[in-house]
Amino acid sequence: MNSIISVVTPSYNQAEFIADTIESVLSQEGDFYIDYVIIDGGSNDGSSDIIDRYEKALKENCRMETISDLCFYVAEKPFHLNRCKGISYRWISEKDKGHGDALNKGFSRSIGDIMCWLNSDDMYLDNAFQSITEIYRQFNQVKWVVGQNCSFNKDGSLRSCTYLEKCRYKNIFSFLTHNYEWIQQEGTFWRRDLWQKAGGKINTDYKLMVDGELWCRFFLHENLYHVHKELGGFRYHDTNRAHLFMPQVRSEMARAISGLARQVPVQTREFAENLLANAPVQEIRHERLNFKIIEKKPKATEWQISEVDFFAYSLKEQAELIRRTLNNLEYKTGSRLITPLRWAIRSARKMVIGAASFFRRISA
Template identity: 35%
Template sequence: MRISVITPNLNCRDFLAQTMDSVLAADHGDLDYIVVDGGSSDGSQDAIAARRNRLSGAISEPDNGLYDALNKGFALSTGEIMGWINAGDTLMPDSLKVIDEIFSAHPQIEWITSRVISFLDERGRLVEQNIHWGISRKSFLMGEHLPGFSKGRSLSMVQQESTFWRRSLWDKAGGGLDLSYRLAADFELWARFFQHAELWSISAPIGAFRRHANQLSRVHWNKYLSEASQALDHYGSRPRGAYAQTFSVGLRRSLPRGLRPLARRLRLLSPAPFCEFDNEKQAWSLSRH
């Protein structure tokens, strides 16, 4: 399947080359890779030009921010599967092959994210990986995956660089990122996707997020939280008390798999969909727990 990957960039020369090389190295044989540069003045164009013959497209012009750049890139893209990797973040080796296999084998899956949350340090080294416990539609839309939305504990956020979807879902959900969200348009897009399809958590690592001092999500977290909370409010979610939130999150994190059917019957836990690799069958299998 053809996979479209967009990389937006503005004056991130120090990180851009590693990002582009990781995407190109993951090429599964039908990669549609587009880089959208917002008119950088730091030499980013040199990194893009050096790899131009392997790109499907490159744009360099002023834009109205990250999400406007992404909308431009996706408008040019042609892949059946879509996703983006910000300058600084990376794709894992073989990640696009895994994505291709899963979407090809399971037509009922409309979007996926990795269970393996990976982090790079500022130098681009893989320094940390965590496992999350699944993301159900109910748990997301109740705000359990947005730290700070409620007073209690929270679950892992959807890692954007590890999330890919079918173009058909993108079109059903409106075909674009909402530019009224300056920082949290990714979170708002996930909320829209959840109106149409479940999110399947896969067992393979897909992308890695680079932590560095100047990233928008760190510098402007309170504004991001405000916008993401606005998106949840739009879909009817309200913050819960600390006890209710912590109890629900605790069940998701610690309840043994054998007890989960009972918890579901008692309406204490909403099952999350998983796509895991079966070593005996050498294939991707689906489950809910």
């Protein structure tokens, strides 16, 4: 079976970063085809020249092969920009109506059974596409996945983060209780049948959170699976729109979640309301409550699916937030009283997690 991964990159005046973005896609190695579509919004900073340079490199080093009525560049000898079975590389540069419109243009041209997008300042990590290909071949029931959160500095170096910062588990109840930060778009991949079921387009009424609104529609149909591997990352720099316009980001997410709440079954909405009301843990059950995990153990040849308990993880998440707050206080005040307080909170967290686990066992 030929797996084709369709990647769309919307871009406008990102000449400083777009070469890194393109290379992170083209250099993916493995048993799959890449259908790469770049939609440039009429940049005037030299972006088009950079995009064209990679097309010329593929033409010079590869032969053409037609698959599913689309032409792919296939490398006949080792070539660092084509290490998979073949690459279709297409791009246009013209005025568009914004981020969502550019994505819709790209996806309407795509053909892959696996879909994703990567903004023109972000990057994929090595072996991301091969991992995704293996997962989708092994698990027919998996419709969309997200890797562990990761990010890059402006110079492209990988930023470090804690385990809980990497593993930001989310499901439909996380969103319905407004705990939505964040499903990392750069590491999210989905099947085309889910895309079609969810409407088959990006909602252009949203200017910043087109991804968050799409996740809400995906949650109406399928569970999200979290892959214990870093797949793609967000690059921090001075002109990130999400950071510059955070109030608008949160406003759009609130609107998207309100739309989700109106469309879910009544029992699902009531269950989320019970979670917000802190109902006793032993009285709460729902088939979509626990987080879905996909991981490959050391030396294993296949991926495995498991679950993480919603309540135990939520307590860890709250403890992590407290820890980071204490670290900030300690840094700002230099207070030595913070350390014993941190130990007390850690002990209390272990007691609460143990109690929650005990109540679930005796009520099961």
